[in-house]
Amino acid sequence: MGNARVLKEGAMLLAIFFIMLGVAVFVPFTSIIIQFVFILPFVLFSARHPMKYLIPFFVITFIVSFFIGSYIGMTIAFLYGVTGLVMGYGIQKRESKGNIYIASSIAFLFGLLLLLIVAAMIFHLNFIDEYQQMFKDTVDQYMDALASLGQTPSMEIQEQLINMGNLIGSMAPTILAGAAFVTVLILMAVNFPIVRRLGVTVPKFKAFRHVNFPKAIVWVYLVVLLFSFFITEDSSSFFQMVILNATFLLQILLVIQGLSFVFYFAHMKKWVKIIPIFVVILTIMLPFLLSIISVLGIIDIGFSLRQRINNKV
Numbered sequence: 001m002g003n004a005r006v007l008k009e010g011a012m013l014l015a016i017f018f019i020m021l022g023v024a025v026f027v028p029f030t031s032i033i034i035q036f037v038f039i040l041p042f043v044l045f046s047a048r049h050p051m052k053y054l055i056p057f058f059v060i061t062f063i064v065s066f067f068i069g070s071y072i073g074m075t076i077a078f079l080y081g082v083t084g085l086v087m088g089y090g091i092q093k094r095e096s097k098g099n100i101y102i103a104s105s106i107a108f109l110f111g112l113l114l115l116l117i118v119a120a121m122i123f124h125l126n127f128i129d130e131y132q133q134m135f136k137d138t139v140d141q142y143m144d145a146l147a148s149l150g151q152t153p154s155m156e157i158q159e160q161l162i163n164m165g166n167l168i169g170s171m172a173p174t175i176l177a178g179a180a181f182v183t184v185l186i187l188m189a190v191n192f193p194i195v196r197r198l199g200v201t202v203p204k205f206k207a208f209r210h211v212n213f214p215k216a217i218v219w220v221y222l223v224v225l226l227f228s229f230f231i232t233e234d235s236s237s238f239f240q241m242v243i244l245n246a247t248f249l250l251q252i253l254l255v256i257q258g259l260s261f262v263f264y265f266a267h268m269k270k271w272v273k274i275i276p277i278f279v280v281i282l283t284i285m286l287p288f289l290l291s292i293i294s295v296l297g298i299i300d301i302g303f304s305l306r307q308r309i310n311n312k313v
Helices: 002-026 040-048 051-092 097-122 127-148 155-170 172-197 216-228 237-268 274-285 288-302 305-312
Strands: none
Touching: 002 040, 002 051, 040 051, 040 172, 051 097, 051 172, 097 172, 127 155, 155 237, 172 237, 216 237, 216 288, 237 274, 237 288, 237 305, 274 288, 288 305
């Protein structure tokens, strides 16, 4: 009886996914919306059923998706299937929302990297090179447009644009990781309320003011910053790439820590919620504030600023 119920629910969720996939592949522009709920059948099935049923569910989805949408269908099934099963299994095991988010983001990133490798090996497609070439073509069109208007961009601006194009290749790991974590955050924001309405208990994030990274991050950041002073034109491209990506990722974490402290301080002082939100908006709009907020994050982590404030209260 139990197996019959699993088969019935699995068949229903498979049918829902295949309908969504068919609509997304054959009806123009629908994929813009449907991409946010591709993950839903996988989350629901893995949240309700044991591991032994998850692999057959995924394999069937992967194979049938090829007949519906060819390689595009397989790509969608693989990427959203792996992520959704990890996400749903975390819900089943009653993991915290933070742990589910990190595990699902890593699964999405793994799937993305694997697809890029397969595309490079089988179809000889290098998306990073393609994106760099597209950026360079856009810059060339921009230069030509200015020249036709009788304006010649300064050499400094031209060098900055060229460097930005070259930076894309070096920043590829950070760009991919950032894309994975942002995408999964959006997927959770869209699908978790639906899953909750369908009777599955899903966890909630802790308040943003409680985000507090370990002190090791500050030491790692200082070491990376120290290594960055040794980068020269003769340094290997791999060494430059590692330092560049590590610096950028650590700065993002420190900015998050700094903004978390702003929310914490606002909560302690009982300020209206719009004030810390306004600070976030200003930080995004005014890049120079990023340095100030990241320094605040370093002070908060390194000198236990929250604990000192609590002791004074």
